[in-house]
Amino acid sequence: MPTLPPDSAELARAIKAWGAELGFAEVRIADVDLAEAEEGLKAWLAAGSHGEMDYMASHGLKRARPAELVPGTVRAIMARMDYLPVDAGDPWRERELARLRDPQAAVVSVYARGRDYHKVLRNRLQQLAERVKNEIGEYGYRVFTDSAPVMELPLAQKAGLGWRGKHTLLLSRSAGSTFFIGEILVDLPLPVDEPTGAHCGQCSACIDACPTGAILGPGKLDARRCISYLTIELKGPIPLELRPLIGNRIYGCDDCQLVCPWNKFAQRAQLPDFDERNGLGNSSMIALFEWEEEEFNRRMEGSPIRRIGHERWLRNLAVGLGNAADGARGDVAIVAALRSRAGHPSALVREHVQWALARHGLDFDALGA
Secondary structure, eight states: OOOOOSOHHHHHHHHHHHHHHTTOSEEEEEEOOOHHHHHHHHHHHHTTTTTTOTHHHHTGGGGGOHHHHSTTOOEEEEEEEEOBOTTSOTTHHHHHHHHHTOTTBOEEOGGGSSSOHHHHHHHHHHHHHHHHHHHHOOOOEEEESSSSSOOHHHHHHHHTSOEEOTTSSEEBTTTBTOEEEEEEEESOOOOOOOOOOOOOTTOOHHHHHOTTOOEEETTEEOGGGOHHIIIIIOOSOOOTTTHHHHTTEEEOOOHHHHSOGGGGGOOBOSSGGGSOOTTTTTOBHHHHHTOOHHHHHHHTTTSGGGGGHHHHHHHHHHHHHHHTHHHHTTOHHHHHHHHHTTTOSOHHHHHHHHHHHHHTTOOTGGGTO
């Protein structure tokens, strides 16, 4: 373990100041004892609530033991970066809720409309880690952003970046929940920050708003029912009973955040990386459904959306177009769009298109597809 300067508190203050210069809204420091969170992780995995996210279980309990993942780790430098685009509109939550009621609107989770946050945060955290090295010399560290077996939210909570809301997301009294977090695991015995208390009180807005009932109770999430899981992580067919509940949400879901009272304090992004690209905040499902694979790959270059691939993109859109029948049943343009994909090479796409056409009252077999 490296020898710290006599005033380690001064180094901690400097790290926070350097983080602010790099675009982080807040930087705080936590110890890495996650024994309490480990029990919850074991129970969640045992219940199968992680669905097909095998990576959640593949590293065993190392996820709750940062010092086993990166030997020598004694602290986690936790950083928050706000992502709400400057041009999100005001009031932004009302605008997003209105789009959910538009049967032809394509609703993409706000965080995914700009550049891939993995790349943005990793780059900035690496710069912060190197700034520390320039100040004190060599030390042990590794940078992570939702990219390794690290229980980020419990660490962020210990550091005082916020508290776990009833929807399991991190909440901040000054920033709501519209932010990303990342961390630097270090072997520096820096002074730690105090956690904040929970401030959800009796509010259950997020639980009540979840379209699929994925939030089973305060702090209890069944990922297998979560629309973010279904549209992003799930590789195969979306369960039939859940498809009508997805509505027009084609990538991710923000419902629990849109109704959370704390998000009246949501902060705008400091970096242009999270500005909306490709009109993803105003597009129609028909327009996006028309993208061929080459166009999808080109437009989604540098976006977190690209990792689901064109096939699942069309799968999600087919479900959304099928659900448009609730407000625009038999719409000529929607039906034409679906029929254009009826013979798609992918069985996954064809099956979801068939379901969507049936929602509009059309017999798929009779179409000659």
